[in-house]
Amino acid sequence: MFIPLQPYLPWKIAVTIIHVIAILAACLRIEHRRRSRRIWWDDYASVLPALLECLNLAVQWARMHHFSDKEQILYRHLKVELSLISSVFCAAIGWWSRISMALTIMRITPEWSKSRVVTFYVIFAFILNWMGLLIAFTTICTLRTSWQLANTDVLICTPAFVGSTANISTEITGDVLLTALPLYRLWNLRLPLAQRRLVRLVFSTSLLPLAVSGVLLIFTYGNFMKGPGSSLVWIIMLQVEVAMSVIASHLTVLISWGYKAFIGDADIDAESNNYINPH
Numbered sequence: 001m002f003i004p005l006q007p008y009l010p011w012k013i014a015v016t017i018i019h020v021i022a023i024l025a026a027c028l029r030i031e032h033r034r035r036s037r038r039i040w041w042d043d044y045a046s047v048l049p050a051l052l053e054c055l056n057l058a059v060q061w062a063r064m065h066h067f068s069d070k071e072q073i074l075y076r077h078l079k080v081e082l083s084l085i086s087s088v089f090c091a092a093i094g095w096w097s098r099i100s101m102a103l104t105i106m107r108i109t110p111e112w113s114k115s116r117v118v119t120f121y122v123i124f125a126f127i128l129n130w131m132g133l134l135i136a137f138t139t140i141c142t143l144r145t146s147w148q149l150a151n152t153d154v155l156i157c158t159p160a161f162v163g164s165t166a167n168i169s170t171e172i173t174g175d176v177l178l179t180a181l182p183l184y185r186l187w188n189l190r191l192p193l194a195q196r197r198l199v200r201l202v203f204s205t206s207l208l209p210l211a212v213s214g215v216l217l218i219f220t221y222g223n224f225m226k227g228p229g230s231s232l233v234w235i236i237m238l239q240v241e242v243a244m245s246v247i248a249s250h251l252t253v254l255i256s257w258g259y260k261a262f263i264g265d266a267d268i269d270a271e272s273n274n275y276i277n278p279h
Contacts, residue, residue: 026050042103175210
């Protein structure tokens with residue numbers, strides 16, 4: 001698939017829209033939990049991705065800019081710094097969104113359940129993976145500097161490209177675990193039919209970033225995109241995957257809140273106190 005050189009403004013607007021949706025979802029989630037006095041560790045963990053989303057959006061606007069031949073040399077260090085900062089932000093946003101989702105699963109799991117122990121190890125693995133990715137990426141991209149000399153507007157650390165694709169693969173594995181663990185635990189939960197379906201829907205939200213990560217991985221490994229605009233399109237797909245991770249981490253709260261607010265039925269948390277943690 002040949003992709004010609006792309007104008008930046010339409011892509012900036014598209015990225016802004018999806019990131020703003022993610023930021024608003026975070027604000028609604030925190031405000032709802034604050035008002036209902038149910039703030040727990042999963043809510044605290046969701047604050048970091050929301051804050052980084054604001055900074056990441058600013059970085060993407062600064063990064064997508066046409067540079068003249070003279071500016072390519074003058075602003076080379078700035079382009080390198082923006083590329084590194086963007087990669088660090090994206091990794092942190094993606095993994096801490098998944099950590100927040102894992103904490104949400106732990107929140108509804110009884111303390112005596114083996115699933116709670118498994119969820120704890122999953123959270124620990126997510127943190128280790130994020131820290132390992134951060135160390136490996138910064139080390140590779142600072143020691144191998146050939147990518148910094150590329151005569152393009154938007155720089156990508158190509159020496160760490162293999163690590164990036166491996167990270168997408170681990171994100172897919174994490175999304176599968178975040179979908180399977182709660183559904184396994186809650187599939188036979190004794191609730192009225194409508195609420196049982198709602199519970200399954202709420203904890204299937206990890207399928208959203210799973211689908212986007214799968215598409216991104218296919219396009220990355222398949223090497224389908226060619227041409228001068230392929231790098232920009234790949235970056236946009238990565239930004240969509242990051243934003244979807246944030247949105248999915250808040251849907252577990254917002255869907256149940258919307259169900260209570262618009263349908264007027266009893267709150268899931270209140271109905272399920274016999275089966276889940278009081279948090």
